[in-house]
Amino acid sequence: xxxxxxxxxxxxxxxxxxxxxxxxxxxxxxxxxxxxxxxxxxxxxxxxxxxxxxxxxxxxxxxxxxxxxxxxxxxxxxxxxxxxxxxxxxxxxxxxxxxxxxxxxxxxxxxxxxx
Amino acid sequence: xxxxxxxxxxxxxxxxxxxxxxxxxxxxxxxxxxxxxxxxxxxxxxxxxxxxxxxxxxxxxxxxxxxxxxxxxxxxxxxxxxxxxxxxxxxxxxxxxxxxxxxxxxxxxxx
Numbered sequence: 001x002x003x004x005x006x007x008x009x010x011x012x013x014x015x016x017x018x019x020x021x022x023x024x025x026x027x028x029x030x031x032x033x034x035x036x037x038x039x040x041x042x043x044x045x046x047x048x049x050x051x052x053x054x055x056x057x058x059x060x061x062x063x064x065x066x067x068x069x070x071x072x073x074x075x076x077x078x079x080x081x082x083x084x085x086x087x088x089x090x091x092x093x094x095x096x097x098x099x100x101x102x103x104x105x106x107x108x109x110x111x112x113x114x115x
Numbered sequence: 116x117x118x119x120x121x122x123x124x125x126x127x128x129x130x131x132x133x134x135x136x137x138x139x140x141x142x143x144x145x146x147x148x149x150x151x152x153x154x155x156x157x158x159x160x161x162x163x164x165x166x167x168x169x170x171x172x173x174x175x176x177x178x179x180x181x182x183x184x185x186x187x188x189x190x191x192x193x194x195x196x197x198x199x200x201x202x203x204x205x206x207x208x209x210x211x212x213x214x215x216x217x218x219x220x221x222x223x224x225x226x
Contacts, residue, residue, distance in 0.1 A: 033214060042218035043159070043203065056213055091158060097210040103149050104214050106158040
């Protein structure tokens with residue numbers, strides 16, 4: 001399997017613009033997580049889905065952030081409008097829900113810079 | 116109180132020695148525990164999973180879990196310069212729940 005695939009790898013945008021990050025989870029995985037990583041705050045969970053349904057979005061910082069998972073093989077994280085403080089690395093991860101609980105596998109991440 | 120706590124380091128260990136990384140968590144209902152390694156500029160990579168009290172060994176790595184003390188540790192034997200990275204501890208309550216990460220411990224192996 002190709003693993004979790006994220007696009008784009010790098011994104012530079014101007015403040016106020018809309019940004020869309022994309023994720024393709026590992027085939028057969030039924031949990032998907034969006035994380036944001038910064039030096040100051042570490043790896044923060046933004047939102048996660050089980051079977052394409054959003055379960056917990058309490059980590060989404062503001063209404064400017066939204067996430068969707070229209071099917072089992074695709075998810076998006078959108079920021080509109082973007083601000084410089086949104087600059088971070090955004091990771092998507094997926095896992096297979098089975099048994100006691102399973103580990104998450106990460107994509108390569110999207111490095112977002114808002115200027 | 117943070118849900119998952121780690122000493123940020125840096126932890127400096129001589130090559131060939133044992134590196135010991137520690138993690139505590141606040142949710143007593145947690146069932147699954149993970150250690151990830153993250154090199155600078157890369158994504159987190161799973162090293163170990165542990166679900167039961169006691170030790171679990173995989174090559175040079177040993178994970179230790181003590182649910183009564185809410186404590187997880189990772190031992191790296193015969194440390195190599197390539198082990199220099201940030202190590203993230205992660206906790207999950209159930210297979211349907213979120214995975215929460217600690218802030219990571221930066222490990223440096225000196226030749």
